[in-house]
Amino acid sequence: MGLNRIIDIAGSGMNAQSVRLNTTASNIANAESASSSAETVYRGRHAVFAASYNNMLGHPDTRSAGDQSSVGVSVLGIVESDAPLQMRYEPNHPLADEKGYVYYPNVNVVEEMTNMISASRSFQVNVEVMNTTKQMVQRVLTLGQ
């Protein structure tokens, strides 16, 4: 029955969005984490999503190989942003280097906020899909009653 697979698909979507929310939370929390060198400063992190086609979520593909109707989401990994770091001239800062510069992360807080809203909306949509599917399965269980 295809309905059980929908719960897996929505679950994979929720998982991916929660990873994205996690990285966004780290980025916002560390937006002002200063460092004394470009190597040690925090860099913005972003999750990379990919559609996972065959054999998704441990289901053996019982149908034909050309049938790719159930497509979940997988998180391929987390990449660090290579946007330019912020160098600020703050000679009195305890972490300032010998030239008086302090390195700040390359996190754009406005961008992260929009990311957060987008991730939480997508999460909600997946929850709704799961709820609707639950109702459909429960209806089917009452067949003939």
Next chain:
Amino acid sequence: MAINFQNALGTYETALRLRSQRAEILSSNLANADTPNYKARDFDFHAAMQSAMRTTEGKAGLLTTQDRHIEAGNSSLGVDLQYRTPTQPSIDGNTVDEHIEHAAFMENSLEFQTAFTLLNSRFKGLLSAIRGE
């Protein structure tokens, strides 16, 4: 006179199966709303239902005269998956329009419930016929 389940239940069983398959495809679209390069997919329910009904009526079946002939018109409900034309294409190659997919998913689940209710009423009819009430 024997009760024939195939005739009594009608096409609702096929409709339910197609509806659950469409729900699966639409939920994949919604889950991949933020996946780069994912293309939203769907199928034409009307056409799929028509071809499924033709198959169950046996009109589209092809004659197999040898063992190595592949049987056409089986009951596996093969649907013709198509790609959706995006109304607002995004820069990352994703063609999922979340609101359209959401609306389609809701509509599909309502139609699922409709088909289910009608199928259930067929079962109730059979039951009362068997009981002779």
